[in-house]
Amino acid sequence: MTESLADRWIRDFEAKYPEKVEAMKTTCFSTNTSQPTRTMPSPPSVVPNSCLSPPRSDEQWKVPTATPDEKSIQNVVQSAVALRRQLGLTQSQCAHRLGISSRTWQEWEQGRRMPSGVGRALLKRWVSEQLERPENPPTNPS
Numbered sequence: 774m775t776e777s778l779a780d781r782w783i784r785d786f787e788a789k790y791p792e793k794v795e796a797m798k799t800t801c802f803s804t805n806t807s808q809p810t811r812t813m814p815s816p817p818s819v820v821p822n823s824c825l826s827p828p829r830s831d832e833q834w835k836v837p838t839a840t841p842d843e844k845s846i847q848n849v850v851q852s853a854v855a856l857r858r859q860l861g862l863t864q865s866q867c868a869h870r871l872g873i874s875s876r877t878w879q880e881w882e883q884g885r886r887m888p889s890g891v892g893r894a895l896l897k898r899w900v901s902e903q904l905e906r907p908e909n910p911p912t913n914p915s
Contacts, residue, residue: 846887849897854882856903871899 776784787794857867868878873892880886881896888896 843887846893847884849893849900850881850884850887852900852904853896856900857882860903871895 853867857864860867862870864878864882865875868875871878873895877886877892881888881892887893
């Protein structure tokens, strides 16, 4: 039977560093068998207080609510959706008018994503321009 690479490495290590092997045998391994086996430490009978975290307060269990900025952009998206429906545009047509992909508009409209940066500014501008037109009176999005 040939010696495996791991066995050869262990044999070379033991020959090169006998003091480390002896220290490991006394601290980590039991010596009652021909092959060293690792002994498992016994679990503590009492869990130290440093391992326990304090119980959560009712405040920590609350689901975070939207910030005022998030609420305002949600309102802009709802207004844009209401305008799109009022104008009789499909999602694709509205996205094309804004110069964005249909998928992006769908994500915004369905609430899976919210516009940020340039998209947010673009949407706000489009909504405000549409509301300024006399043929598009403001409606309540529902």
